[in-house]
Amino acid sequence: MKKRKSVIPGFGISLGITITILSIVVLIPLCSLVVFSAKLSFSEFVYTVTRPRVLSGYFVSISTAFIASLINVVMGLILAFVLVRYDFKGKKFIDGIIELPFALPTAVAGISLTHLTTTNGWVGSILYKLFGVKIAYTRIGITIALIFIGIPFVVRSVQPVLEKIDIQYEEAAFILGANSRTTFFKVIFPEILPAIISGFTLAFARSIGEYGSVVFIAGNTPYETEIAPLLIMSELQEYDYSAATSIALVMLAIAVVILSVNAIVQSIVSRRVNGLA
Amino acid sequence: MELRKENKALKTILIIISFLFLGIFLILPLIYILVTAFRYGISEYINAVTDEYAIKAALLTLEATLFAVVINTLFGIAAAWLITKYAFKGKKLLSTFIDLPVTVSPIIAGLIYVLTFGRQSFLYPILDSYGIQIIFAVPGIVLATIFVTFPFISRELIPVLTAQGSDEEEAAALMGAGTFHIFKKVTFPHIKWALLYGVVLCTARAMGEFGAVSVLSGHLRGKTNTLPLYIELLYQGYDFTGAFAASSILVVLAIVVLILRLVIEKKGKKELDLNK
Numbered sequence: 001m002k003k004r005k006s007v008i009p010g011f012g013i014s015l016g017i018t019i020t021i022l023s024i025v026v027l028i029p030l031c032s033l034v035v036f037s038a039k040l041s042f043s044e045f046v047y048t049v050t051r052p053r054v055l056s057g058y059f060v061s062i063s064t065a066f067i068a069s070l071i072n073v074v075m076g077l078i079l080a081f082v083l084v085r086y087d088f089k090g091k092k093f094i095d096g097i098i099e100l101p102f103a104l105p106t107a108v109a110g111i112s113l114t115h116l117t118t119t120n121g122w123v124g125s126i127l128y129k130l131f132g133v134k135i136a137y138t139r140i141g142i143t144i145a146l147i148f149i150g151i152p153f154v155v156r157s158v159q160p161v162l163e164k165i166d167i168q169y170e171e172a173a174f175i176l177g178a179n180s181r182t183t184f185f186k187v188i189f190p191e192i193l194p195a196i197i198s199g200f201t202l203a204f205a206r207s208i209g210e211y212g213s214v215v216f217i218a219g220n221t222p223y224e225t226e227i228a229p230l231l232i233m234s235e236l237q238e239y240d241y242s243a244a245t246s247i248a249l250v251m252l253a254i255a256v257v258i259l260s261v262n263a264i265v266q267s268i269v270s271r272r273v274n275g276l277a
Numbered sequence: 278m279e280l281r282k283e284n285k286a287l288k289t290i291l292i293i294i295s296f297l298f299l300g301i302f303l304i305l306p307l308i309y310i311l312v313t314a315f316r317y318g319i320s321e322y323i324n325a326v327t328d329e330y331a332i333k334a335a336l337l338t339l340e341a342t343l344f345a346v347v348i349n350t351l352f353g354i355a356a357a358w359l360i361t362k363y364a365f366k367g368k369k370l371l372s373t374f375i376d377l378p379v380t381v382s383p384i385i386a387g388l389i390y391v392l393t394f395g396r397q398s399f400l401y402p403i404l405d406s407y408g409i410q411i412i413f414a415v416p417g418i419v420l421a422t423i424f425v426t427f428p429f430i431s432r433e434l435i436p437v438l439t440a441q442g443s444d445e446e447e448a449a450a451l452m453g454a455g456t457f458h459i460f461k462k463v464t465f466p467h468i469k470w471a472l473l474y475g476v477v478l479c480t481a482r483a484m485g486e487f488g489a490v491s492v493l494s495g496h497l498r499g500k501t502n503t504l505p506l507y508i509e510l511l512y513q514g515y516d517f518t519g520a521f522a523a524s525s526i527l528v529v530l531a532i533v534v535l536i537l538r539l540v541i542e543k544k545g546k547k548e549l550d551l552n553k
Contacts (some may be wrong), residue, residue, distance in 0.1 A: 006363045008446045010456035017355035018371070021348060025423055026374055032393040075298050082295045086288055094295060094534050100303045102478070103531035105485025107505040111512050112306035115313070122309065123301070148302055180284055209382025212487035212505070216512070225368040229384040229488065236388065236492055240289075241397060248385045255380055 028242055037170055048246040057228040058250065064139055064227075065207035068146035069154075073200050075147075076154025077192075083155075084162040098155050101148055106212030113145055114217040137219030142227065145213040150203030157199030161192050194269040201262035205255050281511070310528050314519040325522035330394060333499045334507035335526065337415070341422040341490075342483040348423050349479050352474070353430025360431075361438035362446065378427040386424050387492025390417060413495035418503060421489035426482045428477035437471040438464070470545030477541065481534040485527060 048054065051217065083095055117124040117135035127133045135141045165188060173183040211229040218225040228251055235244035315322050325331065356375060360368060378386065394400060394411040404411060411417045449459045487505040495501040502510065504523060511520040 006443070006447075007450045008362050008443060008459065009450055010358065010460070011363050013456065014355040014359040017351060018359050021352040021355075022371075022374060025348075025352075025420070025427060029389040030377075032398060033389045033534045036392045036397075070285060075294075078291055079298070082291050086292060088292055090296070094299060096301055096539050097299055099535055099538060100307070100531065103347070103481040103485075103534040104307075105487060105505050105524075105527050105531070107487040107508055108310065108485070108527050111508065111520060111524065112310050115517070116306060116309055123305070142531060144302075148306075151302070180287070205380055209385065211382065211384050211491075212485075229382050232382075232384045232388060233492065236391065241388075241392060241395070244388055245392065248382075249390050251382060251385065255382075259451050260378060260495075 007210070033245070033248075036241070038247055040246060044242065044250075045246045048243045049250050050140060052223055053226070054228075054231055054247055055246075056223045057226050057231045058254075059249075060139065060142070060224075061208050061228040062254070064221055065146055065204055065210075066140040068143045068207055069200050069204040071143075071147055072150045072154045072203050073196055076151060076199060077158060077196065079151075079155045080158040080162055083159060098152050101150075101152050106149065106210070109148055110145060110213040110216035113140070113148060113213065117144065117217065123197065136217050137221070139223065139225055141217040141219070142214050142225060145217045146207040146210060149210050149213055150207050153203040154196070154199035156203065157195045160232055161195040162188075165191050194266055197265050198262055201258055205258050206240055208254060208258075209251065281347050307528055310521050310524050313517060314525040317518055321518060322522050322525075325503065325519045326526060328519070330499050331504075331507060331522075331523055334502045334504045334523075336451055337418070337502065338484055338504040340415070341419050342480055344419045345422040345426050345483040346479050349426055349430045350476060352427070353432075353434055353475060354460075354468075354472070356431040357434035357438055357468075360435055362443055375428045375431055378424050383425060383486065384492060386489040387421055387532070390420055390424075390489075396418030412493050414501060417493035418501060419488050421493045422483045422486055425486050425489050426479045429479040429482065430472065433471045433475035433478070437468050441467050450528055470541055474538065474541045475544070477534055477537050481531065484530060525528070 048130055064248050077097065079094070083091065107210050114121075114136050116122050117126045117127075118137075119125060119134060121136070124135050127135060133140070135144060158244070170183050174180075178186065209229060211227075215230060218227060218230070220230055221224050228247060232244045232247050232251075235241075235247065291396075292311075356371075360372065391412050392398065394404065394417070409416070411420070437552075445463050446459050449463050454462070485505055486503075487509070490503055491506060494503070494506055496506065496510070498510070499509075504527060508520050508523045508527075511523065
């Protein structure tokens, strides 16, 4: 396949800058990860990542991230819908504040959420007195922090797609006698499903690796509220780089799987939309 | 319209849910930080934020942020230009590598730099002979900050440049304009708002990075503590007023970022409409 050469000058210099910086920041460090991993003995790797404490770390990270992302899908969908379809006072404010989790440092969010949800915090004390539920230093607390982190991902994936849907389709469905629930599930939902899945996977992938907002609220009790990134951190603090790398490799594999599933889903959907499948 | 009328109850419920959710999850934590920071009065607050180590931490955060913004701007412009103006093999792979840093856990980001520049690395003796220390020192913090914000600027520029196409640049090139001239006169006016937006996002994230920086910092008070790490230190020492006071600086910056974002988006849109 021969490609037309661009007449625009500057290929060399932009390629040079891009490759140089990319190499220093991403490629060389990534290579050193590969080189270091290759030196790990397989039995040691298996031993490290199947220790009960590590398995429990993976389970805590994945399960809380999954539940938080599911809740974010529902709430994100409502928020995106409200922002696109309704006019009301304070809409600009909502649109602006949704990005707060991107702008607010995770550690700051973490300490604030922790203090709010301890059994004598503003929110935690009410829930503890009414229902006997503890939030801070439990898995519920971790989930709360991950909901905070993940919400913009879903809203920002769904919102632009929802904006593009022509209201005519809904009007047509309405005229043909569909009620609003049928219209939503048969007309709107299929259109925004790919965006929902993409928002879910982004939030999920981010939540599994999240550290700053979670360490404070988690309490970090082994087997209970110890997340996988914290296990890597503890190994690093003991200078056990082999163990840290082993745990990290499994997490990277999980992230790759999640993102590939999303890529496959998106390509199937775009083929269907384009009438190829 | 009848369609809307039917959903009036639903509309009210959904809007109330939205306000409640954001109120509890996003706004309450903000209010809590400010209230706690000021709970022992203004003078105590001023003491906390003008503490010698707080200022040193803020300056280090500023330094790391500045490096991240400059390097990522340079990289973002070069990479976006490269990806949108030329056809070449390996473009997809390049995009994947550029986006990779944001999908990796910050702790893993810190880990790969420890593996690259730490004592067990083959680079260590070379750097050591020149007296360069990277991990557990300021360069490591800077590198980690660049890493976690790596694609922020190129990702804002690429869609704008793709939408704009290359016709104008091609015309300028055929008329004999050089690279920098074309960039300055033709491309830059199109991307300036997107670039500014990218810089704002990059600044916000760089200021607040915790995990990756935490791995690479030596946690030396006044030397390798950034503002978020300093907050952690105070918090773990049960100095909650101090921790929330230092946090309030970052809260104010976050709010500034959100407002800037809305302003830039509005300006950018207006200009786009004018061009049409």
